[in-house]
Amino acid sequence: MKRAAWQRVLLSAWVRPVLLVALLLIAWDLAIRLFRIPPYLIPSPWSVVQQLVNEWPRLLKESIPTTYATLGGFALSIAFGIPMALMIAYSRTIESFVYPLLVFSQSVPKIAIAPLFVVWFGFGIIPKVIAAFMLGFFPIVVSTVMGFKSVDPDMLDLARSMKASRLATFLRISLPHALPSIFAGLKVSITLAVVGAVVGEFVGSNSGIGYLLQIANGNFDLPLMFAALTVLSAIGVVLFVAVDVIERLMIPWHASQRHDAVVPA
Amino acid sequence: MIKRLTCIAAALVALVVLPAFAQGKEKVVLLLNWYVYSEHAPFFLGKERGYFDQEGIDLDVQEGRGSGVTVQAVAAGTATFGYADVATMIKAASKGAPVTAVGVALQTSPMSAMGFADRNIRKPEDIKGKTVAVTPGDSMSQIWPLFLKKTGLKESDFKTVSGDAQTKLNAVMNNQADLLLGYVMDQAIKLQDATHKDIYPIRFADYGVNMVSSGIIVQKDYLKAHPDVVKRFMRATTRSLEEAAKNPDAAVDAMLKANPKSGVKETALVGMKNTASLYKGPDNPNDRPLRVGAKNMDETLALLVEYGGLEKASAGKATDYYTNDFLP
Numbered sequence: 001m002k003r004a005a006w007q008r009v010l011l012s013a014w015v016r017p018v019l020l021v022a023l024l025l026i027a028w029d030l031a032i033r034l035f036r037i038p039p040y041l042i043p044s045p046w047s048v049v050q051q052l053v054n055e056w057p058r059l060l061k062e063s064i065p066t067t068y069a070t071l072g073g074f075a076l077s078i079a080f081g082i083p084m085a086l087m088i089a090y091s092r093t094i095e096s097f098v099y100p101l102l103v104f105s106q107s108v109p110k111i112a113i114a115p116l117f118v119v120w121f122g123f124g125i126i127p128k129v130i131a132a133f134m135l136g137f138f139p140i141v142v143s144t145v146m147g148f149k150s151v152d153p154d155m156l157d158l159a160r161s162m163k164a165s166r167l168a169t170f171l172r173i174s175l176p177h178a179l180p181s182i183f184a185g186l187k188v189s190i191t192l193a194v195v196g197a198v199v200g201e202f203v204g205s206n207s208g209i210g211y212l213l214q215i216a217n218g219n220f221d222l223p224l225m226f227a228a229l230t231v232l233s234a235i236g237v238v239l240f241v242a243v244d245v246i247e248r249l250m251i252p253w254h255a256s257q258r259h260d261a262v263v264p265a
Numbered sequence: 266m267i268k269r270l271t272c273i274a275a276a277l278v279a280l281v282v283l284p285a286f287a288q289g290k291e292k293v294v295l296l297l298n299w300y301v302y303s304e305h306a307p308f309f310l311g312k313e314r315g316y317f318d319q320e321g322i323d324l325d326v327q328e329g330r331g332s333g334v335t336v337q338a339v340a341a342g343t344a345t346f347g348y349a350d351v352a353t354m355i356k357a358a359s360k361g362a363p364v365t366a367v368g369v370a371l372q373t374s375p376m377s378a379m380g381f382a383d384r385n386i387r388k389p390e391d392i393k394g395k396t397v398a399v400t401p402g403d404s405m406s407q408i409w410p411l412f413l414k415k416t417g418l419k420e421s422d423f424k425t426v427s428g429d430a431q432t433k434l435n436a437v438m439n440n441q442a443d444l445l446l447g448y449v450m451d452q453a454i455k456l457q458d459a460t461h462k463d464i465y466p467i468r469f470a471d472y473g474v475n476m477v478s479s480g481i482i483v484q485k486d487y488l489k490a491h492p493d494v495v496k497r498f499m500r501a502t503t504r505s506l507e508e509a510a511k512n513p514d515a516a517v518d519a520m521l522k523a524n525p526k527s528g529v530k531e532t533a534l535v536g537m538k539n540t541a542s543l544y545k546g547p548d549n550p551n552d553r554p555l556r557v558g559a560k561n562m563d564e565t566l567a568l569l570v571e572y573g574g575l576e577k578a579s580a581g582k583a584t585d586y587y588t589n590d591f592l593p
Contacts, residue, residue, distance in 0.1 A: 040362045041341060115431045119439050123426045204428030204436075211401055211427065217333065218402020219574045220357050 043222040051223040052230060058212070059231045065208040067235055069125055069197035070190070073132020074239075077189050081137050082182070085144030106138045111199055118204035128200030128208070135196035139188040147181025148174055180254050183247040190243050194236040209235075290323040291494050296344035297329045298479060301527040303536030304371075304450050305348065306516035311505025313519040320497035326523075332404075332479075333357070339482055340364050346498065351480040352404050352569055355586045359579045363485040366587040368499055368555030369562075370506065371478035372546030375448040375539075376405050377466035378412075379456070384443055387465055389416035389472065396424040398433040398442035405446040407573045408474060415473050434459070448478075450539040454532045475547055476565045477557060480587075488591075495591045499555065503593050506554040510541035556589050 009015060025045045031037065032044050039047065052059070084102075088095045110131060117127035151174050159169040201210025209232050216225040297305055308326050311317055317324040329335045332350035339347035340362035347354075351366050358364050378397065380386045386395060389412075399406040406427075413420065426442055428435075434455055436442035445452060453464040469476075481502060488495055509516035517533045528536070548558035562583040569575040 038340075038361050038363075040357055040360045041337065115429070115435060118428055118432050119435045119441070122441060123428070123436075202429060204426070204432040206425070206427050214400070214427075214429070215402035218400075218404075218407070220333065220360050220362075221574075 039222065040220055041222075043226055047223040048226040048230065051221075051227040055224060055227060059209075059227060062207060062209050062212045062228075063231050063235055065125065065128075065205075066194070066197050066201065066210065066232070067239075069128035069200060069208070070132050070193045070235065070239065072125065072129035073134075073136050073193045073196055074190050076129060076133040077136035077140050077193065078186070080133075081140035081185075081189075082144055085141045086148065088141070089145045089148035102138070102141060110134050110196065111203075114199050114203040117200065123204055123206065127204065128197045131200035131203075132193040132196035135199075136189040136193035139192065140182070140185040143181045143185030143188075144178065147178030150181070151177045176251070179251050183243070183251070186243050186247075187240055190239045191236045194232065194239065198232060290318075290321050291491075291497075292323045292325065293317075293346060293494065293498060294325045294327060294344045295346045295348060296327050296335045296338055298332045298335050298347075298349045299330070299451075300328045301326075301520065301524045302451060303454060303517065303520070303528060303533040304448075304479065304540045305527075306513075306520040306533070306537050306540075307505040307509035308348075308502070309519040309523045310509050310512075310516040311501055313522070314505075314508065316501040316504045316508075317498070320501045322494070322498055322501060324498075324501075336362060336364060336482065339484055342484055342487070345483070345487065347482040348479060349482055350404055351477045351482070351587070352565060352573060354480070354482050355566065355569055356573065356575055358586055359575055359581070364482050365485055365488065365585075366480045366482050366557075367488070367495055367591045368502065368589075369477045369480035369546075369557035369587065370555060371480070371540070371543040372549070372557055372561055373478075373543045374408075374468075374470045374474060374476045375450055375478055375543055376408060376412075376446065376469040376474070376476070377449050377453075378444045378446055378469075379449070379453050379464050379466035380437060380444040381456075381460075382463035382465040384465075386444060387467065389418055389467065392418060392444065392467075393422045395443040396426060396436075396441070398426050398428065398436040398445040400429055400433060400446070401427045404573070408469065408476060408568065409446060411568060411572045412469050412472060412474050450536040450543075453539075454528070454536040457532050457535075458529055474568075475561065476568055477546070477561055478543070480557075481555070492591065499591045500593045503553055503555050506541075506544060509537065510544060510554070513537040513541060553593065556592050557587060559583065562587055 028045050032042060084098070088099055114127070114131055117130055121127045121130065155173050155177075156169065159173055164172070197208070198210040198213070201208040202214065205211045209228050212228045213225055216222070216228060295308065305326070308324070312324055312326070327344065329338075329347075329349075332353040335344070335347040335349040336354045336357045338344045339349075340357065347364075348370070351369055354362075354364055354366060378386075378392065380395075386392060399409065410420075412418075426436060433442075433445040433447065434452060437445050437456060438460055447453065447466075449466045449468065453466055456462070456464050481499065483495060513534055517528075517530060517537050520527055521530060521533065527533070544554045545552070546558045546561040548560040549556065552558070566575075566580060566583045566586070570577050570580050
């Protein structure tokens with residue numbers, strides 16, 4: 001059965017979220033009109049769009065340092081997270097020492113200690129990178145550990161029986177098996193890293209979206225605040241999609257990437 | 266016999282009337298601009314001395330998280346009264362928040378650039394080549410350019426670092442900045458408490474920057490519906506401020522009794538005295554506290570239009586934002 005062209009467009013993967021956003025915007029606008037919510041509590045979507053257009057050059061300029069800090073924190077999360085996860089996955093001793101502490105550290109609210117980062121590392125980009133790292137690090141470790149631990153033991157036995165070297169076993173069996181989990185962690189991590197970078201900027205910064213948010217807040221410029229939040233979310237989406245693309249390139253064989261798996265027959 | 270009957274009758278009347286009287290008391294929430302510190306001591310003194318009770322008001326003082334939030338809460342009816350920066354309130358009101366000031370407590374600006382006294386930064390010229398910590402978007406950072414203009418300084422004469430309220434204090438304490446923009450009775454005391462070093466504030470007010478600061482704000486609808494409660498509340502508040510100015514010691518004691526974590530006696534006392542010194546504006550030296558001068562408010566509004574990001578078109582006139590009618 002062939003679907004009409006407009007139906008196919010309507011149901012394509014790119015249009016659906018746009019439709020939902022449009023629907024939410026309408027609901028937002030309606031709610032404001034219906035409940036007469038004053039603009040000093042919640043701005044109208046239209047005024048946010050206006051600020052988005054008017055302040056675009058500034059928003060763009062301020063989003064650059066935030067993106068840098070996010071990417072820096074993300075890179076740091078990978079650089080520390082994956083080796084640490086490997087150690088945890090392959091050594092029970094290290095796991096018993098490190099893992100509880102890691103979980104403990106994750107429960108510390110970052111916003112509470114972020115002011116100290118400024119004291120320790122000054123007003124430059126470093127405290128923001130570290131804040132992004134603190135938030136982005138944990139999901140990478142957890143899902144990488146899970147990925148390596150859930151390798152089928154029969155496969156490992158098979159490799160051993162065929163006298164494969166440890167390196168070969170790792171590269172041919174463990175790593176490919178763990179990659180989907182690792183990427184799941186990376187995707188969570190990158191969105192959290194954006195939040196971390198802004199937390200860092202909120203506390204002490206001369207630039208960035210967090211800085212702009214503070215100014216907008218001080219002036220009761222809610223439309224600008226929401227516009228800044230929109231840009232921030234857009235940064236998160238773009239980075240997420242980038243990780244997603246890399247994932248597709250690296251593990252095209254995995255079930256989650258095969259299109260026939262998404263649409264069952 | 267008759268005597269005993271009268272006694273019983275009196276007791277009965279008391280039993281019936283007293284709770285009724287207590288119930289008849291108006292429950293009022295005052296949302297402060299920040300966590301409790303010396304500036305707020307008068308309210309605790311007034312509560313302790315029963316000034317609010319005598320007006321039939323059951324006062325509940327709650328801590329705030331910045332004037333902006335306090336203004337929004339009062340506008341939305343979450344709190345009855347707000348103790349907040351009047352300039353911040355004007356900005357919110359010009360954007361449609363239905364609030365007005367019914368009394369201005371600090372009529373001389375407490376804003377200042379302050380650093381450790383041993384650094385010898387005592388006049389505007391000394392700021393040259395130094396590092397100043399500011400909070401982007403707050404009231405002081407917005408008036409700062411005016412101070413620079415009045416004192417002939419340029420933005421390029423010094424370095425600026427920005428961060429939130431805590432970061433500003435940390436920056437000065439850790440020598441990442443030489444000065445911060447703060448209130449004489451707030452940040453100066455906090456720095457002193459943390460480091461036990463003397464602080465020297467360069468007051469904006471001493472260089473011709475006149476702007477009102479904290480005041481009592483109320484929702485316009487509430488004001489219309491309960492003018493009597495507002496009058497009684499303002500009467501008790503006026504007495505509290507007068508008494509605290511006369512007797513800062515007792516005010517600080519009352520505050521520390523209600524909120525032991527809100528400060529240290531000696532420095533809080535300094536803060537309370539500094540606060541009381543700001544109760545009078547430049548144009549009304551003989552008025553009772555909270556009664557603000559028209560010229561002072563006009564000037565504040567003009568400054569907000571010129572420097573504070575207030576749009577001229579929606580600014581209106583000063584009398585749109587305050588009234589002295591509910592003061593004793």
